[in-house]
Amino acid sequence: MEFYLYEIVMIFRFKYVAILLQNLRTTPLGFRSPRGHRCRRLDFYLGIGNIIYADEAWYEGGHTLWGLISACPNLEILMARVVRSVEGLDYPHLTHKALWKTVAAYLSKTLRRIELYGFWIRTDRLEMMLRYLTNLEACRIIGARKFDPHLDTYDDEEPKERLLGSLGTRVYFEDNWDYSEMSGWFDASTVEEFKAAKEKSQWPPFDSPPPYTLPFLHTLRVDRLDLQRLHQFSFPSLRHLDMTCLFENRLELCATYNHFPNSVTHLIYGGEHIPLAHLLRFFPQLTQLTVALELGDFPASDYETIAPHLHLEVVEVATWDYRYDPQLLIRDVLMAVRAEKLPSLQTIKLTPLREYTELPWREECDAWGIRLEQVIRPKPTFCGMSKRHQG
Numbered sequence: 001m002e003f004y005l006y007e008i009v010m011i012f013r014f015k016y017v018a019i020l021l022q023n024l025r026t027t028p029l030g031f032r033s034p035r036g037h038r039c040r041r042l043d044f045y046l047g048i049g050n051i052i053y054a055d056e057a058w059y060e061g062g063h064t065l066w067g068l069i070s071a072c073p074n075l076e077i078l079m080a081r082v083v084r085s086v087e088g089l090d091y092p093h094l095t096h097k098a099l100w101k102t103v104a105a106y107l108s109k110t111l112r113r114i115e116l117y118g119f120w121i122r123t124d125r126l127e128m129m130l131r132y133l134t135n136l137e138a139c140r141i142i143g144a145r146k147f148d149p150h151l152d153t154y155d156d157e158e159p160k161e162r163l164l165g166s167l168g169t170r171v172y173f174e175d176n177w178d179y180s181e182m183s184g185w186f187d188a189s190t191v192e193e194f195k196a197a198k199e200k201s202q203w204p205p206f207d208s209p210p211p212y213t214l215p216f217l218h219t220l221r222v223d224r225l226d227l228q229r230l231h232q233f234s235f236p237s238l239r240h241l242d243m244t245c246l247f248e249n250r251l252e253l254c255a256t257y258n259h260f261p262n263s264v265t266h267l268i269y270g271g272e273h274i275p276l277a278h279l280l281r282f283f284p285q286l287t288q289l290t291v292a293l294e295l296g297d298f299p300a301s302d303y304e305t306i307a308p309h310l311h312l313e314v315v316e317v318a319t320w321d322y323r324y325d326p327q328l329l330i331r332d333v334l335m336a337v338r339a340e341k342l343p344s345l346q347t348i349k350l351t352p353l354r355e356y357t358e359l360p361w362r363e364e365c366d367a368w369g370i371r372l373e374q375v376i377r378p379k380p381t382f383c384g385m386s387k388r389h390q391g
Contacts, residue, residue, distance in 0.1 A: 006035045009072075010043040014053035017066050018186050024071040036071035044068065047083035047118075055084055057185060059177040061194040063096035066186070073106045082118040092120040092143030094175055097155075098201040100129040105204050108132040112216075115140040123147045123226040124154050128203060130233070131212035138219040140242075146224050155203075221268070235261050242268035265311075268292065276332050277301035280309045280341070290316040293324040301332055303339040312342055316349040318377070326350060330361050337368055350374045 011020060024036030044065060046053050064070060065080065082093055100121065103111070111133050124147040130139065147154070179195040182188065210232040217235050221242035238261045264283050270292035278301075279289065289312060291298070315333050317326040336342045348370055350356065355376055365372040 004038075006039050008041045008043075009039050010045075012045050012048060012051055014046055014057060014185075017068070018190075021067045021071055021186075021190070024068065034071070036068075037074055039072040039075060041077040042068060042072055042075055042079070044078075044080040044082070046081075048081065056177075057183070058082070058093050059175045060179075060183055060191070061186065062093065063098040064102050064194060064197050065099070067190060067193060069102050070106050074110050075107050076110055077113045078103070078107070078111060079113075079115045080117070080119070081115075084118070092118050095119045095121060095143075096175065096198055097125050098197045100125050101201040101203055102197065104129050104132040105201075108204065109135065111136060113138040117142045119143045120145060122152065123222075123224065123229065124152070126222070127229065127232060128155060130214065131206065131208075132204060134214060135216060136214055137216045139217065140219070140221040142221075142223045144222050144224040146226055147229070230260075236263065238263050240264075240266040244271040266290075273298045275299050275301040276329070276336065277303055277306050277341075280312070280336070281306050284309065284311070286312050288312075288314040288316070290318055291329060293317065293319045293326060293329070298329045298332060300328075301336065303336055303341050306341065308341050308343055309336075311344055313344050314347045314349060315345065316351060318351045320353065320377070326352075327360075334361060334364055334368075337370070345370055347371045347373060351377045353377050 006024065009020070009024075011017065024039065025034050027034045047055075061067065062082070069075070069078075084091065084093065099119065103114070112135055114133070114136065115138075119141070120143050121141065122145050126141065126144055130136070133139075179191060182191065186194075211234045212232060213234040213236070216237055218237050219240040220235065220238060221240075223244055225243040227243070241260075241264045260282050262283075262285055265285050266288045267279070267283055267286055268290040269279060276291075276298060279291075280286070283289075286309070317329055319326060330348060333342070333345075333348060337345060345368075348361070348365060350359075350373070352374070353376070356374060359372060359374070362372050
């Protein structure tokens, strides 16, 4: 029983992290390796629901998940959601780049799935970490920030402070942890490890030039995917893609350089609103398309210039804001149906926050043999998470 006990570890309360770390580093009698070496999955949740913790603890050891990553060098699944336990919008934590170096150093050969929410990571560091994770199958990271070549230096030092403001809320982050004073959460030797990781961590050696191939990656979800840098990677098995495209990151330009794998069958798209016909042209193998109405209405499409899309079966129109009406987008989908551009379309699905009392498109959908359904979007699992990243 002892052999399997630590194969999957889930933790929800920060006060148990220190004792968990000690247990993972201990070698039981009759075994040759510490318990943590048998751990294959780590689920790490802080600040979820009403379980609060000391936010300042983040700056002492959050950059190594308080030693848990190095204690579990054979992890295949890492799922971590760290929510600030203060009222207001849930901004990602200011995260030292030692965390990404630690993941690359210890988990490069074993990690198959990584899901991170609440960790502030700039996209250049995300790219640097991903190139090591050659066995990765699924990647979901919410909290990414675009690398701006005019303002940022590639892989420079992390900022020690940041002031954010949104909707009248101002949040100040500061990483000035004083390791000379004991916090009481961990013993002195462990605190020294945290300090050393922040000061001395290095990227593992890496000599291969781009493009960096992740041969097994089938699911990629990053809230700020820097499309103009996507060409540095090759994802030959990618099927599920969730991306946000903002105005400074032109989707048409990226498509011109063949940044999107033809293997993508499921797309969740949000951000800059472009004609639906563009998405059909950029992703010819799509079977399911989810469009998030986040920034306004989609412009009408010209379907005369594109070939029929033979595979699309489901179009979902997702709304997180009452101000945005799905009517224009659904009208555009039906226009494609009339133009015989969507011969395989079976379902148009609406997922609003509250039920639409009138669905003026139902009669035409019935005439075309297309099912029109409505599913009310559930309330967010994690308070403060915005838009489609709440689930």
